[in-house]
Amino acid sequence: MNSKDKPFDVKVVTEVRDDSNPVFVGQEVTFLMSIRDEDNAAYDLTEVSATNVIVFKRVGDVRLTKTATFVNSGTDGEVKYTTVASDLDKAGTWKAQFIHTKASGEDVPGSVVTFTVLPRI
Secondary structure, three states, rough: OOOHHOOOOEEHHHOOOOOOOOEOOOHHHHEEEEEOOOOOOOOOOOOOOOOEEEEEEEEEOOOOEEEEEEEOOOOOEEEEEOOOOOEEEEEEEEEEEEEEOOOOOOEEEEEEEEEEEOOOO
């Protein structure tokens, strides 16, 4: 298996927030992800007919699959998705995972990122 067939290392560049900058239910949040291979090199995501999604899931809930868009040309491994009010609709612990589906149909998942969504008062 070459490095292009192994799971990606996903580095969330912005918008997975901490206590000083929390995420709230219904908030629009931009997830900017930097997709890297095992050598920390940018992964070229421009393969023809490939798809790129970010899957969100709250513990016990169904998966929410959203199309990731390139920040630039896609050759730099940078993708993003901005949530809409109905995406992060419940407080609790959430997970996000980038998945690149090759033209052959093979899924290559990235590492899982965990974040907390807080309730509104």
